[in-house]
Amino acid sequence: MPAKKTSSKKPAAKKTTKTTASKKAVTKKPVAKKKVTKPKKFVTPQAVRGMKDLLPRDEQYWRLMYNTAQQFADAYGYGRIQTPVVEEAVLFSRSIGEGTDVVDKEMYTFNNSDGDALALRPEFTAGIARAYITCGMHSESQPVKVWSWGPLFRHDRPQAGRYRQFHQWSVEALGARDAVLDAELIAMAYNSVASLGIDTVVHINSIGSLEDRDRYIIELTGFLRSKRSYLSETSKARLTKNPLRILDSKEEQDQVVLEEAPQILDWISEDARKYFMSVLEYLDELEIPYILKPTLVRGLDYYTDTVFELYETEKEDGSQTALGGGGRYDLLVQQLGGRETPAAGFALGIERVISAMRRNEQDNDYVYADPRLQSDIYFAQLGVQARRKALGIIEGLRKAEIYVHHNLGKSSLKQQLEQANKHGVTHSVILGQQEVQDGTIIIRDMESGNQEIVDQKKLEKELKRILKK
Numbered sequence: 050m051p052a053k054k055t056s057s058k059k060p061a062a063k064k065t066t067k068t069t070a071s072k073k074a075v076t077k078k079p080v081a082k083k084k085v086t087k088p089k090k091f092v093t094p095q096a097v098r099g100m101k102d103l104l105p106r107d108e109q110y111w112r113l114m115y116n117t118a119q120q121f122a123d124a125y126g127y128g129r130i131q132t133p134v135v136e137e138a139v140l141f142s143r144s145i146g147e148g149t150d151v152v153d154k155e156m157y158t159f160n161n162s163d164g165d166a167l168a169l170r171p172e173f174t175a176g177i178a179r180a181y182i183t184c185g186m187h188s189e190s191q192p193v194k195v196w197s198w199g200p201l202f203r204h205d206r207p208q209a210g211r212y213r214q215f216h217q218w219s220v221e222a223l224g225a226r227d228a229v230l231d232a233e234l235i236a237m238a239y240n241s242v243a244s245l246g247i248d249t250v251v252h253i254n255s256i257g258s259l260e261d262r263d264r265y266i267i268e269l270t271g272f273l274r275s276k277r278s279y280l281s282e283t284s285k286a287r288l289t290k291n292p293l294r295i296l297d298s299k300e301e302q303d304q305v306v307l308e309e310a311p312q313i314l315d316w317i318s319e320d321a322r323k324y325f326m327s328v329l330e331y332l333d334e335l336e337i338p339y340i341l342k343p344t345l346v347r348g349l350d351y352y353t354d355t356v357f358e359l360y361e362t363e364k365e366d367g368s369q370t371a372l373g374g375g376g377r378y379d380l381l382v383q384q385l386g387g388r389e390t391p392a393a394g395f396a397l398g399i400e401r402v403i404s405a406m407r408r409n410e411q412d413n414d415y416v417y418a419d420p421r422l423q424s425d426i427y428f429a430q431l432g433v434q435a436r437r438k439a440l441g442i443i444e445g446l447r448k449a450e451i452y453v454h455h456n457l458g459k460s461s462l463k464q465q466l467e468q469a470n471k472h473g474v475t476h477s478v479i480l481g482q483q484e485v486q487d488g489t490i491i492i493r494d495m496e497s498g499n500q501e502i503v504d505q506k507k508l509e510k511e512l513k514r515i516l517k518k
């Protein structure tokens with residue numbers, strides 16, 4: 050065939066010409082040596098600042114925290130909702146508020162190729178309120194109780210307990226205004242953290258209705274203006290933009306001024322005060338420890354009435370970061386174009402609760418089985434045929450809920466048994482060439498070294514007997 054002819058002859062012809070050509074080149078015209086530029090080693094990109102990898106060794110805390118969140122949500126009758134990570138940017142500027150740090154400084158916003166202004170969610174509440182409206186949840190039985198879990202994004206200055214990608218467990222009850230609901234949410238937040246062995250205290254305040262707050266802001270601004278020269282630079286800047294945030298300042302010079310500042314509780318209406326008193330009475334009833342914090346106003350604009358934060362009891366100097374926070378947001382759904390829908394909720398910062406868990410580890414028995422270390426048996430094999438057969442047997446055992454670890458890539462029995470010891474198993478199963486032929490398998494007691502040969506068909510039953518499963 051023509052194709053074959055060309056391929057068999059041409060290379061030979063080429064060879065001769067090449068040799069002559071290269072000889073000539075060596076003797077007469079030395080060819081300039083081409084510089085071989087080594088390809089530059091690719092510099093591995095680092096994880097983005099403020100964003101962390103969560104490794105299998107961290108998993109024990111994450112799983113425990115997630116299981117706790119799920120169990121508490123089930124016990125209190127909350128159903129899981131999962132909203133998208135990306136939303137229209139206007140959703141957050143409208144709800145969290147222009148002038149807040151989260152919206153003005155920390156939001157990850159971008160335009161997609163359709164020109165839509167989008168944002169990575171900096172919190173859950175706004176997205177959940179949006180879903181409540183757009184998914185018609187107002188026609189369900191009220192209040193609609195939901196929870197969510199996942200990553201959030203804030204372009205904050207990274208520091209201990211403050212990340213640019215972090216996680217929250219957010220719990221929201223939409224469609225009811227009742228002091229008992231506020232208290233129950235606080236109890237849920239408090240009890241879930243307490244169940245992890247973390248001593249916690251609730252900081253609580255009421256910021257009243259929107260009108261109450263507006264009246265208070267006028268009063269507060271007047272007072273702070275009169276003390277302007279004593280305030281920190283940050284607080285001076287906040288005087289016009291968001292004077293309420295000055296109450297949050299940790300600067301000592303601001304603290305001195307704030308000691309004499311008017312307190313919001315003195316400015317809220319009689320109705321708001323009564324409502325708040327009932328919340329506190331329920332908390333007393335539930336024996337939830339709380340501290341009244343007149344300067345607690347929270348950093349998001351949608352709150353009305355009850356606001357609260359959770360802190361570890363140990364460091365009650367006010368300098369530490371909150372484990373979680375929440376409050377009532379009766380106007381949010383309406384602000385987003387929905388019906389009048391009172392609501393309340395809270396969110397725990399998972400990274401912060403997990404660092405508290407780590408700090409309290411000595412006093413707590415966080416029972417968790419790392420799947421990389423925990424298995425019922427180790428499966429060792431010897432020889433090609435055994436290796437081929439092994440995976441099928443292992444799959445069968447897993448279906449019978451016997452957890453098996455193995456390293457089918459290893460061929461030395463010694464190495465495999467060493468690995469079995471590292472996994473801390475009491476028994477190993479060994480399949481060799483002989484056993485493949487006989488249809489048998491060896492069960493080895495790792496402590497005594499005793500071995501028993503069983504029929505492969507009876508392996509599952511025998512292991513269950515030994516492992517008392």
Ligand code: HAM
Pocket residue numbers: 171172173174203205210211212213214215216217219220221348349371372373374375376378393394395396397398399400401
């Ligand atoms: P938040 O106070 O902004 O409230 O966040 C709640 C918790 O999330 C904080 O107490 C903290 O533990 C954690 N957190 C916030 N920012 C960061 C960060 N940059 N790095 C690590 N952890 C952080 C809210 O997000 C409201 N949506 C809570 C809520 C739900 N209110 C009513 N319903």
